[in-house]
Amino acid sequence: MIYVTLNTVSELLCFLVGLFCLANDKQAIWKLLVVYLLFTLLVEVGGIHLRRVMHTSNVMLYNFALIMECLTVSIVFYQFYRNHKNKMAGLIIWLAVFFVCYFLELLSSGFKNFVFKTTSFMSIVFVLASMYYYYLILKDEEFRELKSYAPFWWVSGTLFFYFGSTACNVFYDYFMGDRTQLSGLVRYWIFCFLDIILYGCWSYSFICRYKQRTSRRSSF
Amino acid sequence: MQVQTENIATLIILTTIVFLIAPLFLLIFINQYNKRKRKHADEKKALHKTFQNELLKSQMEVQEQTLQRVAIDLHDNIGQLLSLTAITLSAVSINDQAGIPEKINSAEMLVKRSIKELRQLSRIIYGEELISNGLADAIRFELEWLNKSAAYTIVFNPLNYVQAENEAAKEIILFRLFQEIINNIIKHATATTIDITLQQSPENLTLSITDNGKGFDLNAALKEGKGMGLKTIHKRASLINGTAVVSSAPDKGTQIEIIIPYP
Numbered sequence: 227m228i229y230v231t232l233n234t235v236s237e238l239l240c241f242l243v244g245l246f247c248l249a250n251d252k253q254a255i256w257k258l259l260v261v262y263l264l265f266t267l268l269v270e271v272g273g274i275h276l277r278r279v280m281h282t283s284n285v286m287l288y289n290f291a292l293i294m295e296c297l298t299v300s301i302v303f304y305q306f307y308r309n310h311k312n313k314m315a316g317l318i319i320w321l322a323v324f325f326v327c328y329f330l331e332l333l334s335s336g337f338k339n340f341v342f343k344t345t346s347f348m349s350i351v352f353v354l355a356s357m358y359y360y361y362l363i364l365k366d367e368e369f370r371e372l373k374s375y376a377p378f379w380w381v382s383g384t385l386f387f388y389f390g391s392t393a394c395n396v397f398y399d400y401f402m403g404d405r406t407q408l409s410g411l412v413r414y415w416i417f418c419f420l421d422i423i424l425y426g427c428w429s430y431s432f433i434c435r436y437k438q439r440t441s442r443r444s445s446f
Numbered sequence: 447m448q449v450q451t452e453n454i455a456t457l458i459i460l461t462t463i464v465f466l467i468a469p470l471f472l473l474i475f476i477n478q479y480n481k482r483k484r485k486h487a488d489e490k491k492a493l494h495k496t497f498q499n500e501l502l503k504s505q506m507e508v509q510e511q512t513l514q515r516v517a518i519d520l521h522d523n524i525g526q527l528l529s530l531t532a533i534t535l536s537a538v539s540i541n542d543q544a545g546i547p548e549k550i551n552s553a554e555m556l557v558k559r560s561i562k563e564l565r566q567l568s569r570i571i572y573g574e575e576l577i578s579n580g581l582a583d584a585i586r587f588e589l590e591w592l593n594k595s596a597a598y599t600i601v602f603n604p605l606n607y608v609q610a611e612n613e614a615a616k617e618i619i620l621f622r623l624f625q626e627i628i629n630n631i632i633k634h635a636t637a638t639t640i641d642i643t644l645q646q647s648p649e650n651l652t653l654s655i656t657d658n659g660k661g662f663d664l665n666a667a668l669k670e671g672k673g674m675g676l677k678t679i680h681k682r683a684s685l686i687n688g689t690a691v692v693s694s695a696p697d698k699g700t701q702i703e704i705i706i707p708y709p
Contacts, residue, residue: 356469360476369487372480385469393461400454412455416462423466 228278229271232418237267240425240432247436255305256435259380259428262298266291285340289332292341296324296348299384303355306377310362324348346395349388356385376435383427390420500685501615504622511625515591516567524563531556566590580609581617581651582644585624589642592628599639606646610709616686620653620706623682623690627655627702630675635659635700651708656701661694679704 241263248256269291276284304317324344331341359381363370372378394401394416401413534553538546577584582604589600609617624642631637637659645652668676676692679702683690688706 357472360472364476364479369483370480371484372477382469382473385472386466389469390462390466392465393458396461397454397458406451408451408455412458416459 229274231270231274233421234267234270234274236418236421236425237263237270240429241267243429244432247432251435251439253305255302256432258298259302259432262294263428265294283338286337289341292345292348293328296328297321299352300324300355302380303352303359306359306381307362309377310366320351324351342395342398346392346398349391349395352384352388353392356381356388374434374437376431376438379427379431379434383424383431386427387420387424390423391417497615497685500682501619504619504682508618508622508625511629519563519567524560524567527556527560527563531560577614577617577621580607581621582607582609584617584621585642585644588625588628592632592640598637600642601639602642602644604644607644607651608646613709616706616708619682619686620651620688620704623679623704624653624655626675626679631655631657631659631700635661637699646708649707650705652703652705654701654703656699658699661696661698661700663696664692664694 241260244260244263248260251257269287273284273287276282276287300317300321304314307313324347327344327347328341331344335341359377363372363378370378394413401409531553534549534556538549538553540546585604586602589602592598593600628640631640635657637657639658641654641656643652643654645654664676679690679692683704683706686706688704691703691705692700693703694700
């Protein structure tokens, strides 16, 4: 039962929705999201196992997960941008900057701490990426029914999560220094709430994608 | 220490709420903007549909007018010539050997005239397709038919007109407007001269039709609701992003100028 938390349940539900809706999707990017959700779920369960069963640090597991998170979200953004603009160079430059920051922080901490500075930087970049996506949508002359537009909801979930986690990122040092129960609870519940918003939006996005795919097929 | 922790926890929670409200408002804004975009797209679609309907209507009216002219020509002209031919041939008598060549010659002439008229008629029927040869040709053919009545002195000046590609829709609507204006002149103006100018400038095409008829009080006509024809002219001109300027006064004739962006 220790593995059943709000985070793992929301991740599992989102993964199951994704599996049902996107397993037969023709675009590889959507299938990649299902794989990523499975990976996230396994990391979350693994993190709980390491900390609560094996009583060891799970920092390196989350540090590794951050690479996958950055790669997946960046590639998905790149794919969504491709409908409007194709800038491969932008993606490569961003990933290069990310890896430099990541390894520098990892080396400076002696592989012992979570790379929170890189995480904060990554969050800011993803917030900007989300806003840039909105800008492209506003600029685009073609009208889209946003209520059922899968990429829009995926980006919205991402924006809510990374923008909403800004306060927690800013106060990361405080959380690490202050080991009181209240401090831990606040961080835990904020992230639970953000996870629910994130996976809720993503699940809805997968359903939109599924509906779009099936309605297109039935119209042939 | 506990108080400080509680304060910071409250601060973090409030900051997080603010950071969640901000994207929420952003989403609302985007949604509103998108709704406006949809409204604009719907309006554009409706406008396109109206344009297509008006184009179809114009094509049908051009066709209808062409068929009317064919019917009139068949009845009044070719029909009469053939009747005369029949009468001439029936008057041929074997007993009157001397008169036979003259009557046969007359009948032959009548048949030749009928053939000529039929050829002209076929050109009128083909007139609907004339737009494919350009607006100036279509107007010229229309005026040829009008000239037959010899009731008007007609002057047509195509100035710098060069047919543009992919502008057939505009041309058919403009041609239909021309027909409509000419019909109005025939029906109401009691004019004796009609001047038509088709002038191409770098960005616009201007069709100007002037008659010396009885004219009318423009404002009064519009107030009394008699200006349905005028409204149609304005409406159709605006559909092709053009403008129609009508100038008229009692006993001063009428001038209608239609300016459309072209090509």
